[in-house]
Amino acid sequence: MMHPFSYAKVADVDDALAAGRRGGRYIAGGTTLVDLMRENVERPAELVDITALPLREVTATSGGGLRIGALVSMADAAAHPKVRATYPVVAQALELSASAQLRNMATIGGNIMQRTRCTYFRDVTAACNKRRPGSGCAALDGFNRGHAILGASDQCVATHPSDVAVAFAALEATVHLLGPDGERRVAFADFLLQPGGTPHQEQALRPGELIYAVEIPAHPRPLKSGYLKVRDRQSYEFALTSAAVALHVRGGVIRAAKVAAGGVGAVPWKLPAVERLLVGERPSEALWAEAAVRAADGARPLRHNRFKIELLKRTVERQLRIVGGMK
Numbered sequence: 001m002m003h004p005f006s007y008a009k010v011a012d013v014d015d016a017l018a019a020g021r022r023g024g025r026y027i028a029g030g031t032t033l034v035d036l037m038r039e040n041v042e043r044p045a046e047l048v049d050i051t052a053l054p055l056r057e058v059t060a061t062s063g064g065g066l067r068i069g070a071l072v073s074m075a076d077a078a079a080h081p082k083v084r085a086t087y088p089v090v091a092q093a094l095e096l097s098a099s100a101q102l103r104n105m106a107t108i109g110g111n112i113m114q115r116t117r118c119t120y121f122r123d124v125t126a127a128c129n130k131r132r133p134g135s136g137c138a139a140l141d142g143f144n145r146g147h148a149i150l151g152a153s154d155q156c157v158a159t160h161p162s163d164v165a166v167a168f169a170a171l172e173a174t175v176h177l178l179g180p181d182g183e184r185r186v187a188f189a190d191f192l193l194q195p196g197g198t199p200h201q202e203q204a205l206r207p208g209e210l211i212y213a214v215e216i217p218a219h220p221r222p223l224k225s226g227y228l229k230v231r232d233r234q235s236y237e238f239a240l241t242s243a244a245v246a247l248h249v250r251g252g253v254i255r256a257a258k259v260a261a262g263g264v265g266a267v268p269w270k271l272p273a274v275e276r277l278l279v280g281e282r283p284s285e286a287l288w289a290e291a292a293v294r295a296a297d298g299a300r301p302l303r304h305n306r307f308k309i310e311l312l313k314r315t316v317e318r319q320l321r322i323v324g325g326m327k
């Protein structure tokens, strides 16, 4: 049985922030939160419906970047001509996520806030430090095939489930927040938190803060980009591994490389060692293979997910070849 809660729909940002200040939980598409409330994993006392707020625009920024409002649906973001033209990696990551119905409901803000798919997290009878701090982690000695090999801790080994967050991490996006203390911007790399000793703290949000947009900075043009997702089934499945790659090649030389991996990290996993190896080089089969080897630097596999190390390298190599060409 679901716990009782109050519900209010707000019409402007100030009302939303006032409700957030008194502890209300923001809800938009509801595709994560309502599920978790049904399973009694989350029990908010007050829901604040923010769907009427004017946060549904996709706009080009003056420098050549892109700002996506927090309430833009996944489907609308994926179909938007500016997104498709400038950052295909974002459109592809969205299209490879969830079902068409979910993509119509779920928002960009909600997508990056979604919670792990770790089965023990969703089973209220299991030990889970993320759901109940200090209770332990059933996944450490349990079935951990889908869990993280990078950025995990002895408190939590869950992966972050979002695909588009991997594209945002690769492209070094910024999360724009509004809160009781005004507006602030947080680099995507600092927004989603690694578990460490506090796996229940997942984002760098202060009490009452609201995501109002995600901004992708301008990258040098031409920029080729794309997203590859490897999973057990062809659809409606979370990634075993994934790779978001963006390359700027001029005069036959890679001038900029942005690469991140999904399905393997406690958070979307940026791959700076891979990026460094690519920049200044000429695209070649040998280069893709050499760079991909670095993708699993620092990996710490669990009992059932050692296969992800090799799968991650192959996923990155393949996506470098797809985006960068076979020379």
Ligand code: SF4
Binding pocket: 116, 118, 119, 120, 121, 127, 128, 129, 130, 131, 136, 137, 138, 139, 140, 155, 156, 157, 158, 199
């Ligand atoms: Fe909970 Fe994290 Fe352990 Fe899963 S991996 S049971 S989410 S603490």
